[in-house]
Amino acid sequence: MSRETISQSISIVHPISLSHGKNAEVWDTTGKRYIDFVGGIGVLNLGHCHPSVVEAIQQQATKLTHYAFNAAPHAPYIELMERLSAFIPVAYPVSGMLTNSGAEAAENALKIVRGATGRTAVIAFDGAFHGRTLATLNLNGKVAPYKQKVGVLPGPVYHLPYPSADNGVSCAEALKAMERLFSVEIDVEDVACFIIEPVQGEGGFLALNIEFAHALRRLCDAKNILLIADEIQSGFGRTGQRFAFSRLGIEPDLILLGKSIAGGVPLGAVVGRKALLDNLPKGGLGGTYSGNPIACAAALATLDAMTDAHLKTWGSQQEEAIVSRHEQWRTQGLPYVGRLTGVGAMRGIELANADGSPAPQQLAQLLGLARDAGLLLMPSGKSRHIIRLLAPLTTEPAVLEEGLDILEACLKQLT
Template identity: 75%
Template structure:
């Protein structure tokens, strides 16, 4: 038997091979059709092969496929940065850079805050996820499997509990953890930034407590600490608004972007206060492929589709459908394993629990397999892989979304 040249360290959720897709439908190499509630793990808010994105990529590919912006600039990079600055709802002058991924955006944000503050320590949150590079791994609030067998990671990084109605951690408890941190672990004068997800993705679609976010913003302002919002998964309409930080009533100093920024092409960005982003010397930021012309064209087309009215309509439709179903399932006690509904807006997770209240890791694995066999692809999340995160394209036809929920309901009812 020929051994695969692909590393065994890659974990595969669904053992199939996709052939093609259109909006929220995909087909495998055997011709079987599936409803896609994975969406490339939050990359495909506009679905597979969105016509506007495909047309933009095709047109760009006939003109210019690559130019390293920091060697010879190209117009697509300039146009996209201007479009992003207009799209991002922040009140202050913005500057930033394009990257190849969300993790690379986070890496560059760490460089920016170090240069701007002269400090190096970072405070992150339990359950958070910010990437798979060495520096971003240390930001993640979860060891297995990301930090195992890797030894010391770049730091210093400290973690505190994530305050959310979904975790049961209150704002007061989180602030008490911060107070303890500065009393026991590190001098506050050494801390460069806090980094947080307004809604944790890998953590299980857990929404931050707005009162904590507002208090943290005031705390950072009073102590010369910067605030980084990671909207790599929650951004570009996933919650029904342009960005999830809007629901918190705050403005971050830096914003991390990725995933659905470019309709499936590799792209990310770090954007924030102009003075901060300009703190590094010439040549301090850059990259060979970051801001590739094809990805820029795809991102510009994606932004054109993401009008406020579209995002609100798509988000409201999905949110109401999920809320109706979940409430019915709860009232009917459809399964003893049905746990909480997490998240906010259209960014929702459904928790599974065992009969004695423990995380339903095995139950979720069984549900994923059953749903796949019936033509629905789902994505796990949570510390114990016990929360299904619903990541259907925002553009999914309402009747197809309901059909996907029908399959989910059927599979959930079979879980005991």
Template identity: 55%
Template sequence: MEFPHVSSALGIVHPLRIEQGVNAEVWDSQGHRYIDFVAGIGVHNLGHGHPAIRTALHHQVDRLIHAAFNATPHGGYLDLVAALDTFVPVSYPLTTMLTNSGAEATENALKIARAHTGREAVIAFDDGFHGRTLAALNLNGKVKPYKQSMGSLPGPVYHLPFPSPDNDVTDAEASAALVRLCEVSLPVDEIACVIVEPVQGEGGFRRLSPGFARHLRDFCNHHGIVLIFDEIQCGFGRTGERFAFSHLEVEPDLLLMGKSMAAGVPLAAVAGRAELMNAVPKGGLGGTYSGNALACAAALKVIELMSEDNLARWSQTVALAILAHYHTWQDSQRYPMIGAITGIGAMRGIVFEDTCNASGSEHLAALVSTAREHGLLLMPSGRKRNILRLFPPLTIEPEILEEGLSRLGRALDTLTP
């Protein structure tokens, strides 16, 4: 399918024209049905068109569609930031700024860290992803395609290896790299912030090591550095907890939220300790559409629906089904390209390895195409695009989940000689 009038710089994974979505199912302009394991790249944790979200939006449309909060504050914004103070599991009172997108939340977090510390340098991690705007680009731990042809990027930014149970980087190696960085390249008193995903999204659903997370927290405390957790993709229930940092037992100074925050209506946020959030001069934060009334209404309903019981049940259902099929595929020894499984809860990736006849990325590209022909939408990830990320809605019906995983198995059959 061709897309005239659309910039060719947009990389399209699935050349479709989607017209309708209900929970984990979507239909294209030709009426073809697909099971959606992409879910808006993690936006639809509650599925397409959750009835309670639709009702909240219809009600809000009849009351107020938009008011620019910087000029005329509205109740939805105020109600939502109050709800986030209760919903986000940190020990301190939460101060929040709403934004339109995750990248915008990232950019504002950098501004806040600079204003609070009076420093500029940032530490980020290999394979991380934090957005496509200019300053966010430099944080990303991957050149292609994000940093190509961009020239000099805002900085300074330094990258460390990402230690994880899902890769071969140890805590000791990452800690040694941090020591070396501060001895060779970067005075520690010039570091404004460290930004990291508790579970990498674009990087392949890899978990941050809890031990290294604690080391980072101690390092930042000792040197007056702001610790930023980017939960734009892994937050709002994807890992079985409200936020993935709960698995680490470490609190951030600033938290980035987005994607599934408002169930498909554009909304994100940067939130954290008041002394940081209030460090920027008055008027230095804001935006015309930031905290739009419709988006706030949707987010308030998302928070209401994401009770602890629901999150635990949804995550367990999705995780157990994925793990059962994965182990069946791996134990069969029919698919030599299938490597390790990554992630936690309902945030799972499958690594595709090189074989004698194709690279892992080639195997995954073929799988994504073939699965679409079987009525299943999938999404690649990883530096080499060789990690399949599975993103079914948390609310997916068990029978639809089983159908989707069975279709994935049939697509895998086409990869074997």
């Protein structure tokens, strides 16, 4: 099957062609089976073709396949927003809008922030990833490959170090950098918002320092700055809770949703304080496909499956399996096995040299070895040296152990 008609600017991690999947397993067009630790890059927390999601899609497809909500509202959109507002673990009244993707949610959040504050400056963090659209490119805390050759980006956007035990950046260091930023680069009174991932995804599954999160919330309250939590990858049970910001003990003003919101069907959302979502003029928010009825039906089935009990059980089972294996590998002294990053079932395994420096060449080698052995992995981190583990939360224990067995065997082959 030729790929000549596909842009060569799209980077492919695994040069295979998939045919079908079931929960945590996929098969390519040659019939080869793989255990999927990629999960569509965090989209498939409920696995491939979850029966309830598939049934909801099929039923909705016989009723209404599309209507632009801003032309005429439809029931699936209204029901989903009611369910989402109850699902978001905050004390304030929640309002929101549906989008086609997480990046579109981030773009709309920037519009909402500008309308609410009258300010334009945004502060993001090193290692951040918020999307591939022109405005979100500027939020990303990484140049290559996202910002290369695209010219001047919308702004103003400033970046601060991301404090985490997983990258060695302390709360004090991040606060000192913030103090310098407001002393040298921009007046704090001109800042509209901070946008931050409670656990960085592309950055290597780095968990935000809790002390810094509280300091950031206090600053935002004192200076009338809005705080946006990007839960696109960390949300919908990835850390064992509905959303990762809950472990921080703070409430953001706006929350970005996407990826696993609808069991694999494209959908996103920006939700938050009702007064913020209502501040733009009529027609200021919307979109032709945003909140498509089939996507809404899939999201409603997803929420049905994501009870707190299920999320806690799935998250703890997967976390215990990964942490236990990683400890064994470190005890055995497996070469290149570095630290374990992240929280809950959102875990990364760092590949490092004996001196602690990143080992991206070994990770590249590992991707090929694991694929040949029937396991799909995804890289992350500034140096592309951290394995991003995103197996479906619903992965059967035996399949998860099989995947970890393959990973262990391939780690032992690294040179």
